[in-house]
Amino acid sequence: MTPSIYSKLPHIGTTIFTVMSALSVKHNAINLGQGFPDFPMNEKLTSLVNEAMKSGYNQYVHMCGLPLLRERIAEKVNEDYNANVNPETDITVTPGGTYAIYTAFTTILQPGDEVILFEPAYDSYIPNIEINGGVAVSIPLEYPDYSINWDRVKEKVNGKTKAIIINTPHNPTGSVWSAEDIEQLRNIVSGTGIFIISDEVYEHLIFDNKKHLSILRYPDLFERSFVCFSFGKVYHCTGWKMGYCIAPEGMMKEFRKVHQFNCFTCNSPVQFALAQFLTEKNQYRELGVFLQSKRDYFKKLMEQTKFKPLPSFGSYFQLYDYSEVSQENENDFAIRLTQEAGVATIPVSAFYKTPVDNKVLRFCFAKKEETLEAAVERLVKGF
Ligand code: GLN
Numbered sequence: 001m002t003p004s005i006y007s008k009l010p011h012i013g014t015t016i017f018t019v020m021s022a023l024s025v026k027h028n029a030i031n032l033g034q035g036f037p038d039f040p041m042n043e044k045l046t047s048l049v050n051e052a053m054k055s056g057y058n059q060y061v062h063m064c065g066l067p068l069l070r071e072r073i074a075e076k077v078n079e080d081y082n083a084n085v086n087p088e089t090d091i092t093v094t095p096g097g098t099y100a101i102y103t104a105f106t107t108i109l110q111p112g113d114e115v116i117l118f119e120p121a122y123d124s125y126i127p128n129i130e131i132n133g134g135v136a137v138s139i140p141l142e143y144p145d146y147s148i149n150w151d152r153v154k155e156k157v158n159g160k161t162k163a164i165i166i167n168t169p170h171n172p173t174g175s176v177w178s179a180e181d182i183e184q185l186r187n188i189v190s191g192t193g194i195f196i197i198s199d200e201v202y203e204h205l206i207f208d209n210k211k212h213l214s215i216l217r218y219p220d221l222f223e224r225s226f227v228c229f230s231f232g233k234v235y236h237c238t239g240w241k242m243g244y245c246i247a248p249e250g251m252m253k254e255f256r257k258v259h260q261f262n263c264f265t266c267n268s269p270v271q272f273a274l275a276q277f278l279t280e281k282n283q284y285r286e287l288g289v290f291l292q293s294k295r296d297y298f299k300k301l302m303e304q305t306k307f308k309p310l311p312s313f314g315s316y317f318q319l320y321d322y323s324e325v326s327q328e329n330e331n332d333f334a335i336r337l338t339q340e341a342g343v344a345t346i347p348v349s350a351f352y353k354t355p356v357d358n359k360v361l362r363f364c365f366a367k368k369e370e371t372l373e374a375a376v377e378r379l380v381k382g383f
Contacts, residue, residue, distance in 0.1 A: 012127050016350035023335065024344035030375040033169070033334075035316040037366040042238040042283065048273035051374040057186040059271045063260050065093025066271040072278040073244055083216040092256055093242070093266050097201040097230035100163075100245035102128045103262065104197045104226035107255045109134040113162035119150060120351030121336070122171050122199065129255065134162070136353065144260050144310055144321075144357050146173040150184040152372040157188060164189070167199040169206050169314025172351055176206060176313040177213050186221060195251075196221060199316070201230035204284045206314040207292040216246065223248055225253065231274060233316075236366075242270055249375065291316070291366060298365040301376040307361075316366040319348060323359040325383050329359055337361070341382030343375045 013019075016161030020033035061274045064070065070087035077083050085091060092101040099125065109115070117125050119138045126136045139152050153164075167186070168177035189196065199217040226247045232238035247255060265313045275365050277283065295318055299309055312318035326333050330347030338344045346362040349355035365372065 007021055008131050010295055015123055016346055017123075020334065020338070020344050020346055023338045025316055026337050027342060027344075029338045029342040029344045030366065030371060030378065031273070032363045032365070032375055033338075033346045035364045035366065036238045037316075038371055039236065039366075040167045040278075045235055045237075045273055045277050049269050051270035052269035052335055055209065057269050059268060060138050060265050061268045061271055063265045064256060065091065065180045066268070066275055069093060069275040069278070070244075072275050073246075077216055077246065077376065079212075081214045083214075083218070083222070084218065085246055088355065090252050091246050092252060092259055093244045093271060094228075094259065095263050095266050096232065096241040097161070097199065097243040097283070098124050099241075099263070100126070100226070100228035100243055101197060101199060103255055103258050104228065104245060104247075105129055105132050105163075106134065107226075108162060108195050109253070110162075111308055112160065114155060114156075114158070114160040115162060116252045118166070119353065119356075120146075120172055120348050121165075122167060123351060125165055126353055130131045135160075137161075138151075138353055140352075140356070141175070142212050143331040143356075146175040146310075148172065148181060148184070148221075150181075150188070153184075153188060156330045157192075157194070161192075163197055165197040165199065168213075169202040170317050171199075172244045172317050172348055173310070173319055174312025174315045174317050174344065176210050179213065182213055182218065182221070186218070189224060190220065194224065196225040198225055200227055201233050202315040203229065204234055205289040205291045205316060208313055210313050212314075213237055214215040224251075231323045234287065235274075235277070240267070240270055242266060242274065256344060288314075292312050294365045294367070294372070297368075297369060298363070298376075301372055302375060305379045307379065310360065316364045317362050319360045320360055321358070321360050327359075329355075330359065330361060331355070333359075334361055337379075337383070342379045343378050343382075370379040 017034040024031040027123045072093045074085045074087035107126045109132040113134045114137050115129045116137045216220050230243040274290045307320040310319040330349040334347040348360045
């Protein structure tokens with residue numbers, strides 16, 4: 001008899017990002033689906049990695065992350081968010097933001113614990129919760145601005161609620177939290193044992209003079225939070241899979257117990273390079289303006305089509321309504337668009353446990369101008 005697996009994720013298929021990127025390759029499409037830039041990253045940073053490798057920084061660094069890198073991260077967030085993060089006890093460098101989120105869930109969840117999340121939600125959250133025996137409690141964001149109806153959140157909070165996962169700037173919609181959202185969250189969690197997992201990987205990709213309301217700004221919320229960040233989004237190197245998690249000492253101690261027996265520690269030369277590069281603050285402070293110009297350039301080009309934009313205030317993404325083009329459901333239409341027009345996108349229904357069909361697709365605009373131009377040209381021709 002051969003062994004058989006009793007699946008831990010029986011209802012889960014392959015992530016939509018891999019599915020759409022593979023389809024894009026198959027049909028030689030322009031890939032505006034999976035979120036990654038196609039413009040080059042900073043050469044100074046790649047040179048720093050190269051130097052670190054050549055200088056022999058190729059062995060394990062501290063399991064929580066290179067101490068100098070953690071110091072530089074602490075300096076950055078303490079300055080940007082007026083926080084008081086201790087690099088020794090509160091920061092762990094992780095192989096990407098998704099890993100940080102997974103580890104946070106694994107650290108806190110016991111079977112039967114409930115986690116509140118907002119849909120559309122980044123597609124790893126629910127599997128992360130379920131693989132840890134938790135129960136995902138989904139609250140729909142209000143179409144078309146994808147705001148949170150806080151009364152619905154209050155209705156779902158009960159004695160089993162272990163955590164709320166939040167995400168601003170938001171993937172896939174590009175919505176951004178306001179001070180009012182923070183206040184509502186505060187009202188809900190204060191005096192409870194509810195944890196917050198805050199996905200802030202798009203912290204610097206924020207537009208129209210909006211301010212990123214990091215949980216690190218609010219000591220009373222931070223005391224119950226795991227806050228997750230990504231270097232890939234900040235330095236245009238998503239394939240490096242490098243990020244970090246920040247949490248108060250006692251919580252981080254438990255997080256590190258999980259982390260140490262999973263990946264243990266991250267790529268060393270990249271950490272040496274990032275520690276040096278992080279001192280160049282303009283590199284990330286000017287990012288919002290740069291990505292905003294991409295959003296606007298793409299939006300202007302898209303005026304030639306019948307796709308209608310929904311507002312995006314942050315992230316790599318903008319949603320477009322295609323109801324004037326087709327009445328197909330989002331998944332079918334996204335597939336056909338890849339096959340026939342040669343443009344890959346992500347159907348927003350993939351970010352719901354029970355698919356909702358608003359006839360919107362997510363487009364990644366973090367691309368060279370010529371890529372965006374070529375994609376729109378195909379859309380004009382094909383649809
Ligand atoms: N975060 C990226 C996106 O939303 C994808 C990352 C991945 O493919 N896992 O498109």
